[in-house]
Amino acid sequence: MPPFYGLPACSVRFVPWSLVLLVLAAMPRSARADDPPYKQQQDVVYGETDGLALVMDIFTPTGPSNGLGIVDVASGAWHSDRGKINDHKQAQMFDILCGRGYTVFAVRPGSITKFAAPEMVRHLKRAIRWVKSHSEEYGIDPDRLAMAGASAGGHLTCLTVMTAEPGRPEARNELDRYGTDVKAAIAFFPPTDFLTYGGRQRDISEAKSRLGRMLGNLLFAEGIEGKSDEEIAVQVEKISPARLVHSAGPPLLLIHGDADPLVPLQQSETMKEACEKVGVPCELIVKPGGGHPWPTIHEEVKVAADWLDKQLAATPAEAEPVGK
Numbered sequence: 001m002p003p004f005y006g007l008p009a010c011s012v013r014f015v016p017w018s019l020v021l022l023v024l025a026a027m028p029r030s031a032r033a034d035d036p037p038y039k040q041q042q043d044v045v046y047g048e049t050d051g052l053a054l055v056m057d058i059f060t061p062t063g064p065s066n067g068l069g070i071v072d073v074a075s076g077a078w079h080s081d082r083g084k085i086n087d088h089k090q091a092q093m094f095d096i097l098c099g100r101g102y103t104v105f106a107v108r109p110g111s112i113t114k115f116a117a118p119e120m121v122r123h124l125k126r127a128i129r130w131v132k133s134h135s136e137e138y139g140i141d142p143d144r145l146a147m148a149g150a151s152a153g154g155h156l157t158c159l160t161v162m163t164a165e166p167g168r169p170e171a172r173n174e175l176d177r178y179g180t181d182v183k184a185a186i187a188f189f190p191p192t193d194f195l196t197y198g199g200r201q202r203d204i205s206e207a208k209s210r211l212g213r214m215l216g217n218l219l220f221a222e223g224i225e226g227k228s229d230e231e232i233a234v235q236v237e238k239i240s241p242a243r244l245v246h247s248a249g250p251p252l253l254l255i256h257g258d259a260d261p262l263v264p265l266q267q268s269e270t271m272k273e274a275c276e277k278v279g280v281p282c283e284l285i286v287k288p289g290g291g292h293p294w295p296t297i298h299e300e301v302k303v304a305a306d307w308l309d310k311q312l313a314a315t316p317a318e319a320e321p322v323g324k
Helices: 009-014 017-026 082-090 093-099 117-133 152-161 204-214 229-238 265-278 297-311
Strands: 038-049 052-061 069-073 103-107 145-150 184-188 252-257 282-287
Touching: 038 093, 038 117, 052 093, 052 117, 069 117, 069 152, 082 093, 093 103, 093 297, 103 117, 117 145, 117 152, 145 152, 145 297, 152 184, 184 297, 252 265, 252 297, 265 282, 282 297
Parallel strands: 069 103, 069 145, 145 184, 184 252, 252 282
Antiparallel strands: 038 052, 052 103
């Protein structure tokens, strides 16, 4: 039998369990092996729309902080109920990132039952501004912020970073004085181009019926019924981040399974090609046999954390591709 908290093995059998329980109860929570490496604040309000509060959960490391923050988009199938934050917990995102010293802002941008993609992006940009305005309170560098998301959250991440807005110093609203740019972004299996979904170019008439079935109100909050082909074409472009990539976009890490039954690997490949055309640093990690998601996704979360450590390093020379 192994020693118990430093006691010789031969002495363990004589330790009263009442004493053991007393010792465990007296231990600081940070010392217990089963405690997460973070403190969680639930439902912190970062904005309001139509009388509804926009909220995030904030995960602050209990260990040493590295002074860096990550906006984590809590959205799956474009729904942002609390279950999505629990999904990220199961993927060990907060354990891994907070264990590295990151402060994670798990933002809920709203659900497709109420908001279209452009509105969700506006909410995320407000969240980025909120985080930057509270950077001193949480001990993070507002100029070295990152963003991450998976599936619909990955789509919204890509869309947000490729449509970043500068701050307006003269704005009356204090939040609007902050820009929505970030220094790096991570997207797990994101949809990126709804007109080449699955690798085949689709015309608007086909997209109109397909998007109506697959995406519902993602294009327009009121749905696509009665919208012209031209209106739909414009909106499809606006919510397809691969079609919005520009040279000022931040470094991007894409992680995608080659057996994904919902979002084809081609979607990440398309995003990578678009980035390469304009010189945006982009890496794609392909998980062999990976679905949507996969049981060992925490391993790729660790890889993503390694990548972030390098991308958000204090000096540009320290940033380099994964594995180098």
